[in-house]
Amino acid sequence: MKVSVYEQCLSKKDDIIQIRRKLHQIPEVGIYNPETSAFICRELERMGIPFQISHSEEKGVKNTSIVGLIRGKKEGITVALRADLDGLPIAEENEVPYKSTHQGKMHACGHDCHMAILLGAAEILKKHEEEMCGSVKLIFQTGEEELAGARMLMSEEVMRHPDVSACFGLHVWPIPEYPAGALVIAPGCVMAAGDRFDILIKGKGSHGSQPSFGIDPVTCAAQIISALQLISSREVSEKEKGVLSVCRIHAGSAWNVIPSEAHLQGTIRTTSTQTRQHYKKRINEIVKQTAGALRCIGEVEWSAGTPAVDNDAETAKRAADAAGKLFEKEFVIDHASPFMATEDFAFYQQEVPGVYAFLNISDSGSAAGVSLHNSRFQVDESVLWHGTAYFVQTVLDWLGTGQN
Numbered sequence: 001m002k003v004s005v006y007e008q009c010l011s012k013k014d015d016i017i018q019i020r021r022k023l024h025q026i027p028e029v030g031i032y033n034p035e036t037s038a039f040i041c042r043e044l045e046r047m048g049i050p051f052q053i054s055h056s057e058e059k060g061v062k063n064t065s066i067v068g069l070i071r072g073k074k075e076g077i078t079v080a081l082r083a084d085l086d087g088l089p090i091a092e093e094n095e096v097p098y099k100s101t102h103q104g105k106m107h108a109c110g111h112d113c114h115m116a117i118l119l120g121a122a123e124i125l126k127k128h129e130e131e132m133c134g135s136v137k138l139i140f141q142t143g144e145e146e147l148a149g150a151r152m153l154m155s156e157e158v159m160r161h162p163d164v165s166a167c168f169g170l171h172v173w174p175i176p177e178y179p180a181g182a183l184v185i186a187p188g189c190v191m192a193a194g195d196r197f198d199i200l201i202k203g204k205g206s207h208g209s210q211p212s213f214g215i216d217p218v219t220c221a222a223q224i225i226s227a228l229q230l231i232s233s234r235e236v237s238e239k240e241k242g243v244l245s246v247c248r249i250h251a252g253s254a255w256n257v258i259p260s261e262a263h264l265q266g267t268i269r270t271t272s273t274q275t276r277q278h279y280k281k282r283i284n285e286i287v288k289q290t291a292g293a294l295r296c297i298g299e300v301e302w303s304a305g306t307p308a309v310d311n312d313a314e315t316a317k318r319a320a321d322a323a324g325k326l327f328e329k330e331f332v333i334d335h336a337s338p339f340m341a342t343e344d345f346a347f348y349q350q351e352v353p354g355v356y357a358f359l360n361i362s363d364s365g366s367a368a369g370v371s372l373h374n375s376r377f378q379v380d381e382s383v384l385w386h387g388t389a390y391f392v393q394t395v396l397d398w399l400g401t402g403q404n
């Protein structure tokens with residue numbers, strides 16, 4: 001009797017949880033994740049899946065991303081599945097048997113789940129290679145949190161050799177309004193573009209008792225911070241989303257000295273190119289002109305940001321249809337309001353149509369209401385296999401098996 005994708009993946013439920021727990025214990029951060037990558041390599045070897053280790057490096061640090069390839073026995077296109085590998089510099093506060101053993105580091109963004117989900121899918125898809133018309137690229141990417149990994153893999157032409165026609169990724173996410181295990185597979189922008197700004201305000205230092213002898217950059221910084229907030233509340237269309245946060249202020253070194261400079265750092269999060277450009281233009285204007293009005297000099301520096309995660313509508317529809325073959329309606333959500341966090345999966349979507357989905361892993365126990373990037377973040381592990389089943393069904397639908 002032929003076993004359905006649903007049953008094949010359900011039978012892997014416990015293995016996926018065990019793999020997730022092993023990876024949870026060894027979180028690493030950044031682009032150099034040697035222990036995690038070695039774990040992935042061992043698993044791929046065990047499955048008989050060939051792979052390559054990244055050959056790029058940045059500032060002397062090696063990238064340990066891994067790209068595996070399952071070649072179907074019949075000709076066809078190639079699709080890519082992507083998981084991220086890195087953890088966060090957070091000390092875990094959960095008292096669980098599989099607690100992080102790496103001090104000060106934690107898989108608090110659920111990337112351990114992403115790896116386990118993708119390894120589960122790899123094992124099942126490998127068993128389908130005889131009938132598959134085409135290939136699957138398995139991308140295990142480091143350095144997502146610092147937005148470096150995808151960019152580096154793109155410079156290694158990860159979407160080529162063989163050329164990838166569509167790419168898929170997913171993030172576990174607490175979305176308590178839906179049942180645990182629900183998949184959100186929506187068209188359009190699902191995660192924001194993110195940019196970082198650094199503002200320097202130059203004034204003139206003086207004694208704290210004699211401000212008239214100086215030009216105070218601190219009061220100027222306060223005016224600039226207030227004025228910047230008006231962009232979001234007064235200038236962005238009511239139909240759009242836009243966030244501006246000044247997250248860091250630094251000025252002065254003594255309580256009775258007016259410093260000569262003040263530094264501000266922050267981020268903007270936007271969901272359209274137009275709004276992104278508007279923020280940049282207006283921040284530059286407000287900083288320069290407010291500083292000028294207060295006799296200071298204001299400068300803004302922008303760091304290379306991440307584009308928005310923008311799901312191709314047709315691809316998203318087909319991916320949601322694939323999920324619909326596996327799960328009841330309430331587990332497949334085909335619309336979403338964008339999360340204002342960023343994801344470097346966006347870089348892949350600049351080259352090929354892609355879909356970034358979300359798997360609701362809301363924990364109804366002690367971790368209820370705890371967000372990602374929190375030292376007490378936990379997931380409902382019993383639904384991780386839903387992610388695996390979604391990946392497997394999507395790939396099989398895309399490539400076709402020559403049987404229909």
Ligand SMILES: [Zn+2]
Binds near residue numbers: 372373
């Ligand atoms: Zn994260």
Ligand SMILES: [Zn+2]
Binds near residue numbers: 109110111144171
């Ligand atoms: Zn993440």
